[in-house]
Amino acid sequence: MSAVARHLPLGGEHLAAQLHALGVRRGGVLMVHASMRAAGGGTGDMAHALSRALGSGGTLVVPSFTPENSDTSRAYLDRVRGLDEEAGAAVRAAMPAFDPRVSPAPTMGVLAEAVRLAPGARRSGHPQTSFAALGPAAARLLAGHRPDCHLGEDSPLARLYDADAQVLLLGTGFDRCTAFHLAEYRRPSPPRRRYRCVVAADGGRRWWEYEDVALDDGDFARLGDDFARARTGAVASGRVGAAPSRLFPLRSAVDFATGWLAEHRPEAR
Template identity: 30%
Template structure:
């Protein structure tokens, strides 16, 4: 959406201060551990853009809390599995040879949006070392959270999602739906019925690029919207406006457990 259209559709400018107040009214509090999924355009016209959004989130939870965002890079993966679009088969060998390996500092997010992409570069933000399913972390225990991320089962219990689950974390959705609610993939792990698959990604090992093989679940977010609708029918969540977006705040362990029952 263009800036001109955002301005026309916005009743007033959103600012760091106004977003901070909206987040507090929604129920976000100092010291919370929270993963944020966001749509920048849903917020309306924001003075300062993604910078103001991140600052508002930090203002509310403070360094006493932990702020997490997905920093996924699905394109740092086996090109033989790429879809929408796939590349020609005759390109595969060259692409595998030339594809840059995952780098904590340099590798951009892929399809995550402007807020997570900026957040990963923010001062004092730590990034977990997973080629596809990394997370950016700021605040309390950020280094511990980022460091404890296994290569196998990247959205499982030994990941920042697991930290949220074990530490009474919350999920904040800013104008997004359950189809991008990453915590629900942890529910797939707890359900125990989703099949395992082998994956490959280029990584740096001993200062050289290597293709590392690891084990994942065959993740499938297609049922998440329906599961999320049922979850809201059985659990209390906090809903309200943050800027122009419809925002939702929920207790992450409840969502994970509910999703796990679907996959059990």
Template identity: 35%
Template sequence: MDETELLRRSGGPVSRSQLVGDLRALGLAEGDTLMFHTRLSALGYVAGGARTVIEALLEVVGEQGTLLVYCGWNDALPYDFTEWPEPWQAAVRAELPAYDPLLSESDHHNGRLPEVLRRWPGAVRSRHPDVSFAALGAAAGELTAGHPWDDPHGPGSPLARLVARGGRVLLLGAPLDTLTVLHHAEALAQAPGKRFVDYELPVVEDGRRVWRRFHDIDTDEGAFDYSGVVPAGEWPFTVIARELLAAGGGVRGLVGAAESHLFDAAALVRFGVRWIEAHLA
């Protein structure tokens, strides 16, 4: 969709001041620790694009607030690269650059905002090559430091620290299935059939490029088989979030032209854990 069409559909440019007003009306406040997911095109034609959105969020949370995004690593190898032909494996083992929090691009599937935020002056990024997060603001270091190599969605992860800080999760036009914090619920839930992956990626340790092995819940194929409890064609996170909204958790509102949602991270994770354990036990 081109810019003229976005302007036509949204009724005009979406400005920083409009975003600030809409975000405050949704319930965001100064001092918030906020993880956010954005579908930029859903907001309408934002004058200044991703930069304007981040500046508006920074204005709303203020100097004592913090922004958090999920980055991942766009050039991480697939989990099953160890099944490639031996010459292919040898080539990437020899020359694939190690994950670098400063240089390694965010996963493009996460949209433009994570990459813009991780490059923002003062932003910091966690050390995990496959599950990296970037943060900007007063608690950025606290959220990202010492990201566990194994179980990187579980205890001690940036998601766990977001919950512990009383953080919130904002969907700016992004669909409910993008609620990454529900991977933390999957990591914590005690239910049979939980699926895990083990994989290898290069990182830098003590100034040297080394290959490290990692263990995590399977976020590619799904940490659980939800097929028996989620209607065909639905995403499990969408169903969980929709049920929480129906129970009075979270709020809906317009930001720019986009239907947006704001959740308390701890309440969302508690609900997710209970839902998984009740439906999959």
């Protein structure tokens, strides 16, 4: 039984066979973005199927992002649109402080939460863009996630690149492909902006402000479509459960995206 499977519910043999047919590597590293609504079936069965497909020595990685604790996030701006200053201040005051040990990541989906909550799971420490992982490489992949580097060279994405990880989009589109963000950091002089979030500190909470690359996923769907057309041999397509899914090497996706962004975002060259 794999290191991942020991901590997840039993089930999902048919799903594991679908994952093998798609090309998930035994003993490899796999980052998953999943919509269980699209896939159907039970979250536990899917999590176990992923662990069975990875086999002994494999490591499963999921995003466990927390935009809920930031007043510079899209989620916050959508929430306070139309509110007066007092109501906006009340929303900020009620924001939960990020604590990597306990903070949920509700917008990442039920499969990501199942992995985050599994016994033995590790989580990186970034207060906005943490990752969770299960498996023998989890600690190494998640170590050193600098709190002022969302998704760049000092984040798990760069470690996943070095590990030649695969990416599985399970019922989700390229617009959810976090790997493309690493390419934003690899452009010369990418645009930067200020971010602010609330974090746990000394039994209480405090606001923390920092500068980082200005992340923009607005063109990722188009980028992904071009990647799939240009790298047809790299992108495998098939169904996992009921969900149309794609599997591809993270390294190929980032390398393609780095060139694509230079061409399609010329202002950031």
